Amino acid sequence: MPEAPLPVAAAPPRTRRPGPPPLVVFGFCWLALMLAVALLADLISPYAYTALDLRNRLSPPIGFGGTWLHPLGTDELGRDVLARLIYSIRTSLLIAFGATIIGAVVGTTLGFLAAHFRGLVEQAVLALVDFSASLPFLILALSVLAFFGNSMVLLVCLLGLHAWERYARIARGLALSAGAQGYAAAVRQLGASPWRLYGRHVLPNIASTLIVSMTLAFPEIILLESGLSFLGLGVQPPETSLGSMVGYGREYLTRAPWILLAPAVTIVLTTLSVSLIGDWLRDRLDPTLR
Structure with missing residues (x-):
């Protein structure tokens, strides 16, 4: 008699990942609206x-x-x-994006240098990281802007130095961890240059963590720019930003509160949206939380 065929095990049903929460969807929609306003400011x-x-x-x-x-x-x-308000959104987002990218590039580069050379270079980078973290950034920014004057380039570069030590620590730690793993050692043994090793192999593997750090630093830079502009040391007339609008509107708070409320609500919703997206990305990209 022919043997009965063995039963085939049914494939386990695929679990569908839940979509983002409603607050995160709101954050994505709000940021998309802000980017559209910034890009189309001259038209709308x-x-x-x-x-x-x-x-x-x-x-x-x-x-x-x-x-x-x-x-x-x-x-x-x-x-x-x-x-x-439309032009202020464009200015504030331009400053925030530029400063965030500068901080990420500077911090990641120094972190990779510390992980690659070790020894004296690593000690120097870590000492610089500790020194930068111990300084009150707002007081430093006020001193630099008061001494060197106000300009958009100086403001972006100065805000770009905010929290660069965070990226340096993350990049150094993850680069050391990647160096102890097999793929980095194999690429090094094959004769890859440091630029290729860190740029083509290490950086893509730690990019998710760096992106989450950027989303968490982005609202901080918006608030710093708003605070400096509120104090009169940020964006200077005739240019306008969200912080400068709040600064000008405080004198008319009792007679014309709409001057201050419109940019203030925009600052709150933008920083809240980026923070919600950053927290969601951190939970989404962290393999230990899956």
Whole structure:
């Protein structure tokens, strides 16, 4: 008699990964909106952000007695709050993106140098990391801007030095861990140069951790820029940013609160969105939490 075929084990059902929580979806949507506003600022702005309308000074927004001529109202010089908000979003995001990239590049490079050369180079980088972490960054930024003056390039470079030591520590630790693993040792034995080893093999394996660190540092830089601009040492007129709008609006808080509320709400929602996305990415990319 022919033998009965052996039963075939059914494949386990694939578990579908849950989608992002509603707050994270909101964060992605809000950031997409902010990026779209920043990229299309010249097309969607109803007025130039320096255009004056003295006959409509301190005009209230829609819903508080205002007209559609100025949907979010006007400031003390009759400048349209919506137009200034649009250009302020572009300026603040440009500063935040530029400073975040500078900090990540500087910190990651120094971390790789410390992991590769070890010895005196590693001690020097770690001493510089400890020295930078011990300095109150806001006081340092105020001193530098007050001494050297205000410029957009200096502001971006200065904010780029914020939290660079975080990237240096992460890059050094992960590079040392990768060096102890088989793939890095094999690539080194094959004669790969340090640039190829760290750029083509080590960096892609630690990129997820660095990206999460960047999403966590991004809202900090936005808040720092807003604080410096609020104190008058950040973005200078005629340029505008979210922090400078808040700084100008504080003098009219009782008479025209809409000047301050629009950029303040934008700062809160933007930093909250990036923080939510960063926490979600950290949980998503961490293999120990799967």
